[in-house]
Amino acid sequence: MDTWKFFDITHGDHMICNPTNLAKLDELIGLLDLGSEPKVLDIASGKGEFIVRVAERFGGSAGRGVEGVAVDISPFCIADLRAKASDRVPAARLEILEMDGAGYRPEAGTFDLASCMGGDWVFGGHVPTLRFLAEAARPGGCVVVGEPFWKNEPAAEYLACSGLKRDRFGSHSQNVEAGEAEGLIPWVTMVSSDDDWDRYETLQWRAAARYADSHPEDRDVPELLARVEKSRREYLNWGRDTLGWALYLFATPRR
Template identity: 55%
Template sequence: MDMLKFFAITHREHILCNPMSLEKLDQLITLLSLKPGARVLDIATGKGEFLIRLAERYRQMTGTGVDISPYCIADLRRKHQQRVPDVQLHYLEMDGASFVPEALESFDLAACIGASWIFGGHRQTLNALQKMAAPASWIVVGEPFWRHEPHPEYLEAIGMTESALGTHYQNTEAGREHWLELAYTLVSSQDDWDRYEGLQWYAAETWAGDHRDDPDAET
């Protein structure tokens, strides 16, 4: 199955395509305190819920959402028209790593939440966003981390090495290495992960049951 189609199917029940509660997301949005006219960039915007909720709170902002998935861009376009049609939002269907802003250091908020693989890792993502963010602006990232040392069998099962991720502390220190000031962190709880993973299982199972004639239903 095409991976973009697979992602769209397994996330069709999700409001937010990350293991984060909407309460935590709304708290983050409140803390950002964007000024009128703020320019926002969201790389790997997914269904665009972060961008849309920002627009609902900060009606005078402008925003750009970038995602490689046509399914996600379609969701973002629909949300824009239904919820914040008066806010100037742009959406680009493309690889986030290929996005080039009209001017460097021009965004008041540059984000890439849960998709650092686009740029080749956490530090590379910070470096890319830093080039796009204006001085004294916000950079928002979401990065997995090890809660404890992973078991070799677990690493083998998921096809990863321990060095692929750091600890929460190491993730925050990476920002300091880029001369960024840490202002706030939030951590996904077990409940956040249960909801995120559980909705994927449910969505895949119900889709397969409803599309038995689809060649991809068995894959």
């Protein structure tokens, strides 16, 4: 089954495609220090809820004061993002790129905000993601990443079943320390609650079940349901107690 079709179906009811709730996202946006007419970069932007909210908050009328670049590899996400941007911030100068984020080469030091929430594999992990974003952001700018962390030691059965490696993620403190090691200044973290996680995970169950009901002719349905079922077991048996998620807001040094 096409990866992006699977993601599109399972995230059909999500506004943001990570386990953060909208109140936390808005709070984080309110804490950004971007100056006037900011320039923003969002890699693995998904349906664009984050960059559109930033444009709404900092761009004035119809997002006019914001310039930005949103990059995502999924044609489904890009279509959603284009529709959302033209509906909510039609005057924002957003460049929306359907491409592999690893191939995007920003001019160093030019963005007031550089972000990547839930896409660290694009750059090969948390540290190279921080490095890329820190380089793209201007001195005195902001860097935001969304990243999982181990909140408890993962059971061997969980690792075996999910295919995750123990060293795939760090702890919450290691995620912050990684930013400091890259020369970033930790400002704020927003850790997701069980409730946030439940909403993120279980909306996928519902979306998949409803899609299967309404598309009995789709030959991808058995695989869709099998993958969601496997993910449900992993989440309920281990993931819910083991895996955390946080948004990390850092500032870049002024010089």
